[in-house]
Amino acid sequence: MAHPTPHPGPPARERFPVVVVGAGPAGLTVGNVLRAASVDCLVLETETRDFVERRPRAGVLEEWAVRGLERRGLAGRLLERAERHTACEFRFEGEGHRFPYTELTGRHHFVCPQPLLVTDLVREYADVRGGAIRFGVRDVRLHDVGSDRPSVSYRCPETGERRYADCEFIAGCDGARGVSRAALTAAHPARVARHDYGVGWLALLAEAPPSCDRVLFGVHPRGFAGQMPRSPRLTRYYLQCPPGDEPENWPHERVWSELRQRLAAADARPLTEGRLVEKRVLDMHDCVVEPMAYGRLLLAGDAAHLTAPIAAKGMNLALHDAFLLGDALAARLTKGDGAALAGYSAACLRRVWDYQEFSQWLSEVYHGTASGDPYRAGTTLARLRRLFTSPAAAAAFAEQYLGTAVRH
Numbered sequence: 001m002a003h004p005t006p007h008p009g010p011p012a013r014e015r016f017p018v019v020v021v022g023a024g025p026a027g028l029t030v031g032n033v034l035r036a037a038s039v040d041c042l043v044l045e046t047e048t049r050d051f052v053e054r055r056p057r058a059g060v061l062e063e064w065a066v067r068g069l070e071r072r073g074l075a076g077r078l079l080e081r082a083e084r085h086t087a088c089e090f091r092f093e094g095e096g097h098r099f100p101y102t103e104l105t106g107r108h109h110f111v112c113p114q115p116l117l118v119t120d121l122v123r124e125y126a127d128v129r130g131g132a133i134r135f136g137v138r139d140v141r142l143h144d145v146g147s148d149r150p151s152v153s154y155r156c157p158e159t160g161e162r163r164y165a166d167c168e169f170i171a172g173c174d175g176a177r178g179v180s181r182a183a184l185t186a187a188h189p190a191r192v193a194r195h196d197y198g199v200g201w202l203a204l205l206a207e208a209p210p211s212c213d214r215v216l217f218g219v220h221p222r223g224f225a226g227q228m229p230r231s232p233r234l235t236r237y238y239l240q241c242p243p244g245d246e247p248e249n250w251p252h253e254r255v256w257s258e259l260r261q262r263l264a265a266a267d268a269r270p271l272t273e274g275r276l277v278e279k280r281v282l283d284m285h286d287c288v289v290e291p292m293a294y295g296r297l298l299l300a301g302d303a304a305h306l307t308a309p310i311a312a313k314g315m316n317l318a319l320h321d322a323f324l325l326g327d328a329l330a331a332r333l334t335k336g337d338g339a340a341l342a343g344y345s346a347a348c349l350r351r352v353w354d355y356q357e358f359s360q361w362l363s364e365v366y367h368g369t370a371s372g373d374p375y376r377a378g379t380t381l382a383r384l385r386r387l388f389t390s391p392a393a394a395a396a397f398a399e400q401y402l403g404t405a406v407r408h
């Protein structure tokens, strides 16, 4: 029997104006913006297409981010399917307090599960805009990032061969555990600022409709609890737990019993329980790399700054970076205009630090009452009550929660 001819695959050495490392929201958005400007690029991703299109994570997009996607032709299906939220609810001292942020800002939160956005971005990049993308690559390495001729190499998943992509710029969009951040800090003494909240969150996905159609924040002496609608059949819940706790310590009954206690409020509907299809402990911490660029390597998204999911900001920041980076690279490569690229890191970091500060502020609201310190518990409740008694405090919170400040 004749053996089929082996697939030759891409050549061992190729050239692209831009190599994008990582096919998450940041990398795929950069790739799409570049393809729309007719700039060739190669996206490299260690996971399979199926895996990245299913990985459950974020779900809340701020309206400016949705409008940014829309302007770039990337929000078609999202606008058809995402739910628009107008309010969230804080539950504390046994009462529910609805916070109507759309009334205060005129803007919405869009609930769009991350897999849905990633699926749309992959399809648009690879199938519509004809962008090059390789999934399942191994052992990605960045070379000569401080020179004018950087390159990225990887092991081909089919043949195990090492392949090289020479380029003018590398967009490092491979998340908090990728290789780009390490390559930048190895090449250049960037400042890496870290903040540890000293708490863990048990992140849960329940196969159940939301218990309430808005986001719920339970601020309780037993610890924080949250409920985030994701779809008519899937709901994310969070439970504060000790850092380093094990998911096995949280059997089904214990999870639902804690959620019931921490999200209790007079006149509230009982929680809609369901099978827990994801259960993982997140040690809550933040990290910011400054500057986000060195030489021809530019970081975007979680590769540059990790934001604990306290204020649902990570994917929004990843998109903000990606819009700025995609536009800046396109201006440099199509018009020779490098001004936006030179200002890229500073422009991103203003919003990054603003969101970091808000996360820290909100963390105290979530975790102060369970800290065991009566002083922190007292000030936490004062902060919360102020949101419902002071219009100025409510307006300031709404602006930060929705990311609507005119300038950062």
Ligand code: RFL
Pocket (backbone or CB within 6 Å): 021, 022, 023, 024, 025, 026, 027, 044, 045, 046, 047, 052, 056, 057, 058, 059, 060, 061, 114, 140, 173, 174, 175, 176, 177, 178, 179, 203, 282, 300, 301, 302, 303, 307, 309, 311, 312, 313, 314, 315, 316, 317, 318
């Ligand atoms: P991603 O999504 O991590 O994508 C990086 C991609 O790079 C690949 N990769 C590599 N590829 C090539 N070479 C390598 N060496 C590589 N190493 C890794 C990875 O496989 C991956 O495909 O980063 P990006 O694009 O910067 O996007 C960031 C967001 O994913 C992240 O900030 C959010 O998920 C954070 N987040 C939330 N953000 C929000 O804005 N709203 C939310 O409601 C929200 N909820 C959440 C969240 C994060 C969570 N977890 C799991 C930490 C809820 C949770 C539970």
